[in-house]
Amino acid sequence: VGLGLLCAAQEALSLNMLAEVAGWSSDDKKRFLPEARQLLLEEPASWAGATAYRPRHDWVRELMAEQLVGDALAVHHGALADKLATWPLPRDATKRRYALRHSLIHRVEAGAWGDAWRLAANLGFLEAKCRELGVHETEADIERVAERCRASGSEALRERFGDLARALARESHWL
DSSP states (O other): OOOHHHHHHOOOOOHHHHHHHHHHHHHHHHHHHHHHHEEEEEEEEEEEEEEEEEESSSHHHHHHHHHOTHHHHHHHHHHHHHHHSSSSSSSHHHHHHHHHHHHHHHHHHTTTTHHHHHHHHHHHHHHHHHHHOOOOHHHHHHHHHHHHHHHHHHHHHHHHHHHHHHHHHHHHOOO
């Protein structure tokens, strides 16, 4: 579960955050790191001052993702969307930044297209994302989601997200 969540995570996560999303006991948390350390890259002080972990290389991430059965990766994206990349935004600054940066893609990768659209079309979310991450990153994120819609065969949703990205490019100063 921990390796699957780290495959789905869009950036390194602290052990405490990983345990929170996975719903682990303290024993589960203690067992995870010694067993998985050789597959992970440690990033000191990257998650609100705590050490964070991610797969050591992209090929390690791909290998781990290949080992997941069925829709397990989508389930992990859903767990990250539900517990970390939340809306309304968490108060904790690190969680808030993660949520702003990755909440759309977690919903899309979980197959929650309706949730992704409702979030993207939420003016409060767009305003917070533009204010804290910048207009360019917000536009690029929504355009990435539009491209993901195209890859999944959902032309109607691709059009919606594409229209939203173009509207942001023209009218983001109002947000």
